[in-house]
Amino acid sequence: MIRRCSDAGLSEPEFADSSGFKTTIWRAKPPEQIKVQPEFLPRDLKSQVLNLLADGPLSRSELSKQLGHKKASGQLYNVVRDLLDDQMIEYTLPDKPRSPRQKYRLTDKGRTEFANLKSEDAV
Template identity: 40%
Template sequence: MGIPRNPLLFGLMHRMNLVEKVGSGLLRIRQMSEAYPCPPPRIEADADWYRIIFLRPETESQPESGPESGLESGPESGPESGPESGLESETAKSVIKALTGHPLQRAEIAKALGHDQVSGAVNRAVKELLKKQLIEYTLPDKPNSRLQQYRLTKNGRKLVAGMKRND
């Protein structure tokens, strides 16, 4: 059983039925995480703060290519196999095309793709393109800023040029 760091706050939250008892949360988190296919949470603590890190489950890896797997490897024909082109989704290709003219915010990207709001597909595409360094933040020091926009990198512009040649 734990000791509340702020007894006044704990008393208030207990009366509001926001907490059941002191010290049961971490144990319940550990027990509940065992029911899910993900690593157990990592808990870091010092004298003043604690942090619980929930790790995402490992995604299935891409199938290996080669003669044993039945998948052929190697680039497809044409400029499509240019710099980091193997974009995994049509949404990612659409995001690249939308950013060709000028930087856009996520909501503007979604609208350019015909979405009413930012969807999971748009978020995944933006993350994929950031990871592949085809787009970048306009405010790199503030990735979560409400003013954040995205623009093509040099590699992104090369990819767009290759896509235009294919069209």
């Protein structure tokens, strides 16, 4: 048993004899938690969306595909909503916000923010 624990990379088991035999086998230490990669943080997703929209209007599903996702995530939905609320992007069909042909484009404020983000990256 000691050899098997050692072979598995575990600490040596403990044996105790007190009113019955007891064996303690230590588990392996859990692997380090996976850290969230910076490219998945909301602020960076915001800049990625602004970057994509700088080339022209895109729908939410087009944004999602260009970001490498299979479908629009809740995080993308929240970022788009925040950008709309901050008036950095706008609907291409403002009278029909739920239209299947709805796309988003940068506003003047969004273009300014994009230029600022771009200049920060250059530094």
